[in-house]
Amino acid sequence: MHILLIEDDQRISDFVIKGLEENDFQVSLATSGEQARDLISDNHWDIILMDIMLPGVDGIQLTQMIRYKKIYTPILVLSALSDPADKIAALDSGADDYLSKPFHFNELISRINALTRRTKFNYQEKELLYRCGSLALNPDNHQVSLNDNNIDLSPREYKLLLFLLENKNKAVSRTQILNAVWGINYDNNTNVVDVYISYLRNKIDETDTKFIHTIKGTGYMIKD
Numbered sequence: 298m299h300i301l302l303i304e305d306d307q308r309i310s311d312f313v314i315k316g317l318e319e320n321d322f323q324v325s326l327a328t329s330g331e332q333a334r335d336l337i338s339d340n341h342w343d344i345i346l347m348d349i350m351l352p353g354v355d356g357i358q359l360t361q362m363i364r365y366k367k368i369y370t371p372i373l374v375l376s377a378l379s380d381p382a383d384k385i386a387a388l389d390s391g392a393d394d395y396l397s398k399p400f401h402f403n404e405l406i407s408r409i410n411a412l413t414r415r416t417k418f419n420y421q422e423k424e425l426l427y428r429c430g431s432l433a434l435n436p437d438n439h440q441v442s443l444n445d446n447n448i449d450l451s452p453r454e455y456k457l458l459l460f461l462l463e464n465k466n467k468a469v470s471r472t473q474i475l476n477a478v479w480g481i482n483y484d485n486n487t488n489v490v491d492v493y494i495s496y497l498r499n500k501i502d503e504t505d506t507k508f509i510h511t512i513k514g515t516g517y518m519i520k521d
Contacts, residue, residue: 310326329352330353343413344409345370357387361391373409389452427459434459466520
């Protein structure tokens with residue numbers, strides 16, 4: 298497995314690289330957003346470990362750029378910023394997971410393994426195309442269309458729609474959605490699921506077609 302570590306603090310990068318190499322991972326280091334940008338464009342990576350506070354292009358901007366270029370390599374943010382607002386900003390920009398510094402190294406390894414397993418499953422086991430009436434999602438190129446017209450979704454909206462389609466015609470709770478789309482460590486008291494359901498409805502629900510249904514006392518369901 299080839300990992301790109303983006304970290305400008307040499308003390309931290311030396312520690313992380315040593316630990317990862319002891320666990321048989323191959324690691325390359327970028328010390329700035331600009332250097333990382335070139336490495337990401339020119340190489341294939343199994344996972345990206347990224348600090349937020351970087352010189353030049355910061356981690357949030359870099360993540361947005363990566364997703365804008367339709368590069369869907371898993372991104373695990375490693376940051377000393379532990380405020381919920383910082384986590385939300387990173388996840389909403391397209392990161393897949395967030396681990397606050399300092400962290401236990403075994404947890405880092407577990408997060409890496411979980412993200413790579415999930416990605417491997419998504420690419421190898423998922424259906425070629427998800428459909429719900431006139432709505433279609435192609436997991437190979439991350440394109441979503443409605444009546445053959447492309448729909449522009451943010452990375453988080455895309456993940457939410459994908460999870461709903463994976464569970465089509467089945468009610469899923471807000472907690473299930475939160476865990477699958479935002480991660481198990483996300484604040485369960487937040488209303489972010491309802492907010493993003495609203496965003497998604499505004500983009501895919503037509504006047505005569507309602508895809509996403511509210512299931513009272515449970516959560517949501519997408520159905521034909």
